[in-house]
Amino acid sequence: MKKLITANDIRAAHARGEQAMSVVLRASIITPEAREVAELLGFTITEDDGAAPAATAADSDKTESQRIRETILAQLPEGQFTESLVAQLMVRWRAAV
DSSP: OOEEEOHHHHHHHHHTTOOEEEEEGGGEEEOHHHHHHHHHHTOEEEEEOSSSOOOOOOOOSOOHHHHHHHHHHHHSOTTOOOHHHHHHHHHHHHHHO
16 A cells, blocks of 8 residues: 655755655655655655665755755744744745746
8 A cells, every 4th residue: 555745844954954755656646746845845745665775975056945945944033933934924925926
């Protein structure tokens, strides 16, 4: 049976301080909303085919979502916001540009 990866799974992992999640494609289904939330939070979903583990290269370039998120976080009072608020602000930011 396949494991369903939902937006709530991504939010929970992010709330625990995780930055990425690796999933085996043939054993998992990732919902479109989960992919969207991951992008908004700057969370990386690595898709694995279940074969031998792939070598991970350091990704020095930040994605656009990560840059937007960092810009928003820099303008918010420290410790006085939720990830839900950040996600909403990122959606509004994208709509404005």
